[in-house]
Amino acid sequence: MNVTGIIVEYNPLHNGHVYHISKTKELTNCDALVAVMSGPFVQRGEPSFVDKWVRTKMALNSGVDLVIELPVIYSKSSAEGFAFGAVSTLDATGIIDNICFGSEIGDISALYKIAEILVYEPSNYKTYLKNFLKLGDSYPSARLKALNNYILYHNLLNVNDIDIENILNNSNNILGIEYIKSILKINSKIKPYTIKRIVNKYNQKNLTGNISSATAIRKNFMNEEVKKSMPDFCYKMIKEQIENKNAPISLKDFEDIIFYILRTSDTKKLENIIDVNEGLENKLKQASEDTKDIYELIKTVKSKRYTQTRIQRILINILLNHTKDLNDKINNYPNYIRVLGFNDKGRQLIKLMKKNAKVPIITNPNKNDYNLLKLDIDAYDVYSLALNGEKRLSKSDLKSTPVYWQP
Amino acid sequence: MNVTGIIVEYNPLHNGHVYHISKTKELTNCDALVAVMSGPFVQRGEPSFVDKWVRTKMALNSGVDLVIELPVIYSKSSAEGFAFGAVSTLDATGIIDNICFGSEIGDISALYKIAEILVYEPSNYKTYLKNFLKLGDSYPSARLKALNNYILYHNLLNVNDIDIENILNNSNNILGIEYIKSILKINSKIKPYTIKRIVNKYNQKNLTGNISSATAIRKNFMNEEVKKSMPDFCYKMIKEQIENKNAPISLKDFEDIIFYILRTSDTKKLENIIDVNEGLENKLKQASEDTKDIYELIKTVKSKRYTQTRIQRILINILLNHTKDLNDKINNYPNYIRVLGFNDKGRQLIKLMKKNAKVPIITNPNKNDYNLLKLDIDAYDVYSLALNGEKRLSKSDLKSTPVYWQP
Incomplete structure (x- = not known):
């Protein structure tokens, strides 16, 4: 079975994500799709707009077969920590053949080359870097110049088309490079793919028709216009959460x-x-x-x-x-995989995972799993103070069973 | 000048309090009235329903000449700590001749006698107490029985009229006894008076016409009926606070x-x-x-x-x-007096206090007063998280000047 992994937040899920899912299936020609998704806290350093259990349903309803949780230690980390955690978690399942992510540039070879240089640091690159640092450049600036020089000198990319600075100025390119760096660092067999994003700026603040950024959608949720930019069931799910005072969480x-x-x-x-x-x-x-x-x-x-x-x-x-003292965990391979939801195909994937995974698979957690899942359960306990009803109870997340989705 | 002190929370101020003020003036025949009032946290273990600065205005508008703050270390303490703090603070002003409080029994000699026994513990009383404890009574029960026996034996009160158990079952009698105990403990020259309360149960939960309990008023504030039970200006002040989302605080x-x-x-x-x-x-x-x-x-x-x-x-x-480690402070004499508000007569009282007080008088606090006022300023910082606007700023209470009230 050819299985592709995607790294998502779905905060909330919108048409851009639906496009990503369909393009991913097309490009990687996969038989099944696994999403590793942020839990209660997302990479922008915010609580998620709606509860992870609702976002899991959105994912399953949009063509994802299995949703696993990105542990909180990674999910609210820098691009590097976030990417490392996401790729490692997918790798740890033992069933992922490809990952496919959106990027501004949409060119995997350019991102791959940059990632390779940054991970393996060839000696010429290191010399450039050292010299620019000596000349008084800041580290990010010296790194950019060293990359530029190294790539030009070795004629590694078609420099007429590609502007390294521009690549590194776009947040999804940066994330993409980090995904590839992580693959290289952990020697994963996962093959990376990228598709060109149809919205350029992921933090665009205004609604822009069919395809709007998640930021714009969160900011304008009370505006009916928002309907256009997401699948109908997502809109309805969020409306329901808002009515129950369980969204928007900020x-x-x-x-x-x-x-x-x-x-x-x-x-x-x-x-x-x-x-x-x-x-x-x-x-x-x-x-x-x-x-x-x-x-x-x-x-x-x-x-x-x-x-x-x-x-x-x-x-x-x-x-x-x-x-x-938790810093180490950000740079370490995860030590569990938590299943948030699945459909029938996802159920098969869980069976496969249980055979192939490098770490324990937690599907129906119980009290004994608390120590393993502690950081996530405790984070949900804090998140739940913004929710209403039973979810507010402590360790409710330890008692939650995964979403089973029947279309 | 004959000055009377009263111990109040005004949470919020209602007709029962207006009655208390007028009866106090009548009974003690005083020239001026000083109220020591709880700040942001009250004796029931709650944040005050409206901000202390609003309650200060209510007090001044109802006939109080000077409002001073009951430090938070006492204000959210048990009846004993609350009473000790309030009486000590009034005593520390050096200008108070009388205090007058409401009680269910309305008989100062009965309360005084009980307080004396509890403070001086005459040997016969102590013997009774020891024996009842030996017989297996709990401390409160042994104390009640010992008091009863001691008073009966010495024929100290008209026992046909007075039921000690009933006295000790009423919260305002208990507070009254604690006030007198505090006067005795610190050897204060303050003379206690009491008036019979016209509402018996201070935590009665339903509105009861003209005279309702503060508890009932807080619980039913959205009910127009509440208007009947408080002066019009108080009602309006609270309404305004509610409109500005600065009340009700709970x-x-x-x-x-x-x-x-x-x-x-x-x-x-x-x-x-x-x-x-x-x-x-x-x-x-x-x-x-x-x-x-x-x-x-x-x-x-x-x-x-x-x-x-x-x-x-x-x-x-x-x-x-x-x-x-702060426990000691509850049993210690206060080391400052904070003025919350005054009218013209109150201004004279402040001058008098500055001559006679046993501790520093803080009228317009500044940065240097922070260490002295720390517990109160910090408590207000926490309270202010429930408020809107400028009051939310940290140490806003250190920058607040007293209310000057011109009728």
Whole structure:
């Protein structure tokens, strides 16, 4: 069986994702599709717009056969950590032949070449890098120039068509390079494919007809126009969640808790949180005292070095109390796979996984799985404070069984 | 000048309070009235229904000349701690001649006699107490029986009219006894008076015409009927606060934070909070996992020994991180007096206080006062997370100047 993996957040699922799914099936000619999906917290450093269990249904209803969870330690990490976690999790299933991701450039060989250079660091590249650093370039700038020079010198890509700087300026290209880097790092047999995205900017803020960004959809959900940009069942599912006050979930829902933590914690404690460095603990604490709104706080703290999404990821780390001793986990292969949902074909895939996986497969978790799943269960416990009803109970996520989808 | 002090919460101010003010003036024949008022957290273990600055205006508009703050360490304490703090704060002003409080019994000599016995513990009383304890009575029961026997034996009160058990079963009698005990303990020259309350049960839950309990008023604020039970300006002030989303404030506003703390703190940390004893830390943590609503949580944890209000006070201690090392402060004389508001007569009182007070008078606090006022400023910081606008800024309470009231 030819199985393709995709890396998704579906926050929420829209027509661009439907296009990605159909193009992926076409390009990789696969028999089955597995999605590794972020749980309660996503890569932008935000709680997911709707609960992961709802997003699982959206995925299954859109042509995905099996949904597995991207553990939270990776899901709210930098592009590098996110990509490493996603690729490693797919690799750990033991059943994935290909991955296929959207990118702005849509050219796998260009992304592959760059990833190879960054992972293997050939000596000429390293010399360029060293020299640019000596000349006073920042690391990202020196790396870009070194890549450019190395590729030009070795005539590795058709330089008339390709502008390395432009490639590295687009977030989905960067993610794509990170996916390939991860494949190379863990020596995975997974073959990467890419398709050209039909929306260029993933954080475009306005609705743009049939194909809008997830950011635009979240921002404009109360606008009927939004209907156009997503499958009807997704729209209805989200509407239902909104009616039950289980959506939209945003950082705003955790504003009081985050302010409370920042105002009442000493800076020593904050300093111990993942990615809180260089005195950021003081800036965060001060901002929590001088502002009255989470977005105002983020605006006050962000800088060229600490971008808005990085600050948001840090706030999620603070909210989840993810301390620096957990840093290792971001660079380590996952030690479990959690199944969120499947259809009949997905059920076959689970059987296959159980034979081939490199780590335990958790389908119906029980109390004994708590230690293994701890970070995810605890993260859901925090997320659930923004929900209504039974989901608010602690460890509800440990008692949840996967979605079985019959079309 | 004959100055009377009253001990209030005005949560919110209603006709019963207006009656208390006018009767107090009549009974003590005073030239000026000083109220010591709870700040952001009240004795029932709840955040105040409306902001203390609004309640200060209500007090001044109802005939109080000077409002000073009951420090938070006392305001959310047991009856004993609350009473001690309130009486000590009034005493510390150096200008109070009388206090006058409402009680169910309305008979100062009965309350005084009981308070004297409890403070001085005459040897006969102590013998009774010891014997009842030996016979297996609980402390409250042994104390009641010892009091009864001692008073009967010495024919101290007209026993045909007075039932000690009934006296001690009424919360305002108990508070009154505690006020007098505090006067005796600190050897204050303040003379206590009491007036009979016209509402018997202070936690009556239904509106009862002109005179309703504050509990009933809070519970039924959306009911127009409530208008009848309070001065018109109070009703309007609260309506305005509700429109600005600054009221009603309740434990519900701190539900997420309290659940967050309980779920994410280890029991060692919880055990260190004031009044968390006998394994209550485990019960609280478990309840935070098994329930999804703050009132459900309280219901789960409460017992005969840990009553609802006691649990609520403990939750406030958890919210404010008031650890056991602060216990001493509850039994100590206050070390400052914070002025919340005054009218022209109140301004004269402040001048008098500045001459006679036993502790510093803080009228317009500044940065340097933070250490002195820390617990109150920090408590307001937490309270303000339930408010809108500028008040949400940290240490806003340190920058607030008192209300000056011109009728």
